């Protein structure tokens with residue numbers, strides 16, 4: 001520990017952000033990089049705790065705390081403080097296949113568990129992580145390293161999101177021949193078509209895919225398993241199959257006039273927006289000149305707000321069912337759990353600067369849509385709701401006489417996902433959990449079908465990039481063991 005008083009001498013400083021008024025005029029990332037001096041001081045704030053809760057990634061009191069992939073945070077903080085960036089990168093790469101993704105989009109549960117956070121602002125772990133990996137790229141330290149020998153085993157990965165990419169990376173490093181099948185035209189899963197460009201520029205994904213390809217991983221794009229290639233074909237051609245197809249079945253609102261034109265799922269809207277950036281053409285769904293309402297108070301909804309602002313919407317409102325979060329942790333949300341507190345995310349800051357108002361409306365439930373004669377949505381009817389406890393259960397109830405009508409020509413539904421798309425699960429005839437997720441043996445990631453494994457959102461439901469990386473690493477260990485112990489060169493041969 002270089003400076004035992006660093007946390008007393010320096011205040012927290014995370015990445016500066018570009019001016020919200022300016023950045024809504026483009027699609028570039030909204031954060032800026034930090035100076036050497038700032039980073040050194042931020043690294044010095046780390047107390048090198050005896051028990052570094054930040055990197056535990058363990059279950060505690062029914063939720064997880066710290067970094068799910070057990071990043072060796074105090075070790076790299078010390079290297080950053082000493083200016084030893086290459087050593088910091090070597091430590092980071094021990095636990096994280098893609099720090100350039102987590103360094104940009106992870107909600108940083110590590111910081112919620114940082115010991116300094118008990119009575120001060122936590123260390124800026126995520127910003128430091130991102131800077132370590134970016135310096136690795138800047139200095140040419142991150143280069144393709146193909147495996148020296150091959151085992152002769154062939155593995156198929158279905159889905160190229162963070163879980164599939166991590167599993168592919170690990171299994172390729174272990175010397176197996178790996179092919180990733182992806183139904184979309186570009187790899188990356190929700191990193192590519194979900195998380196918008198201003199949070200994660202797509203060239204960052206392309207840069208990593210290029211390395212994975214040069215290391216020997218094959219990508220077969222525009223290929224939907226179950227449609228273009230059958231499971232029987234895969235099981236006969238490969239020694240193991242890893243299903244990383246995510247959990248992208250959107251939750252709907254089955255209310256009056258839902259079929260009106262102009263009402264879309266958030267994912268369709270976000271995907272269209274990113275595809276239009278790639279093709280440099282107008283998106284098929286656009287917020288330009290429209291009153292936009294986003295239904296759903298989560299992060300996907302926030303990404304819709306930021307996207308609509310960039311498309312020059314006329315107005316923007318986001319409905320959430322829950323009350324506004326408190327400024328400080330509640331008694332039921334103690335450290336080291338992730339703090340459930342109010343924050344002004346990038347999208348809300350931008351909307352606030354543009355319209356002098358936070359776009360969020362709390363405790364609102366949509367009751368009906370209203371459309372014009374040509375079937376296009378015109379407005380929404382909502383009511384205020386509150387939480388009540390009945391028979392020991394918390395329920396949401398309408399508050400009478402609180403109906404309100406809101407103008408809207410574009411409505412985006414962002415109320416989460418019900419789970420994985422079922423077609424692929426049924427195609428493989430997989431056992432499912434009560435929640436419709438792919439059932440696995442808890443420790444081995446094996447599904448109910450021999451030789452078929454699963455990881456990421458398909459197994460755990462919509463989650464986080466960092467959890468997809470963790471599951472990708474864990475499933476790869478199991479698959480490696482399975483194929484090395486297997487006598488077969490293909491499952492059905």
Ligand SMILES: Cc1cc2nc3c(=O)[nH]c(=O)nc-3n(C[C@H](O)[C@H](O)[C@H](O)COP(=O)(O)OP(=O)(O)OC[C@H]3O[C@@H](n4cnc5c(N)ncnc54)[C@H](O)[C@@H]3O)c2cc1C
Pocket residue numbers: 105106107158159160161162163164181182183184188189190191194195199223224225226244245246247248267270299300303424455456457458462463464465466468
């Ligand atoms: C809008 C949005 C924003 C988000 N923002 C964040 C964030 O800021 N930070 C964060 O940590 N997490 C975020 N998440 C969650 C995070 O993106 C996911 O938890 C993560 O991507 C899951 O990874 P995965 O690999 O399991 O699945 P996915 O990323 O969903 O990838 C699954 C892939 O499988 C492909 N596929 C599906 N079926 C088939 C088939 N039959 N054949 C071939 N390919 C198939 C899909 O096309 C897709 O590419 C966000 C999610 C959404 C929806």
Ligand code: SF4
Pocket residue numbers: 066067068069070071073102103106107108109110111125126129466
């Ligand atoms: S991956 Fe996420 S939780 Fe882990 S150190 Fe990075 S920001 Fe923190």
